[in-house]
Amino acid sequence: MNGEERRKKIASRIGSEPVPAARLAEEFGVSRQVIVQDVALLRAEGTDILSTNRGYVAGRKGVHTRVFKVRHSDEDTERELFAVADEGGCVENVFVHHKVYGTLTAYMGIDSRLKARKFMEKIKSGKSALLKNVTSGYHYHTVSAESEEALDLIEDKLRAFGFLVERTEDAAQK
Numbered sequence: 001m002n003g004e005e006r007r008k009k010i011a012s013r014i015g016s017e018p019v020p021a022a023r024l025a026e027e028f029g030v031s032r033q034v035i036v037q038d039v040a041l042l043r044a045e046g047t048d049i050l051s052t053n054r055g056y057v058a059g060r061k062g063v064h065t066r067v068f069k070v071r072h073s074d075e076d077t078e079r080e081l082f083a084v085a086d087e088g089g090c091v092e093n094v095f096v097h098h099k100v101y102g103t104l105t106a107y108m109g110i111d112s113r114l115k116a117r118k119f120m121e122k123i124k125s126g127k128s129a130l131l132k133n134v135t136s137g138y139h140y141h142t143v144s145a146e147s148e149e150a151l152d153l154i155e156d157k158l159r160a161f162g163f164l165v166e167r168t169e170d171a172a173q174k
Contacts, residue, residue, distance in 0.1 A: 071137045089154045
């Protein structure tokens, strides 16, 4: 199989669930670096592929995104996730800006109450802690939705719950 054929198959293989480069490399019998280069070429040709800490996912056409800086207690995490899902949004990821480690990002893909509950079950099991806790609760979410209006509703709800970090608080934190 030549590179062009492999890239077509890679593009069709990448969907809404993350696929690690190492898995693609194994499937196609090439090195991980070849996969990384193939993805870079696909992106250069206009294929919408996103990189997450769990692998590559297909971008979604016609989807709007916005980054929200938020802060809340551990107990309010589920309420935050529900607020986004209830307004038709998807919490694509969470990231923090750590003063030593830099930016740490984790893929989430939470677009329903069911996924939010499953995420919270994993956290409550004690397997891991919330990423926000390494930065005194401050964290960011990339949120996607089908319209800017939906993102506005999500922003309003996060503000009403007191989760949204406003610019004045943001400036005071620095």
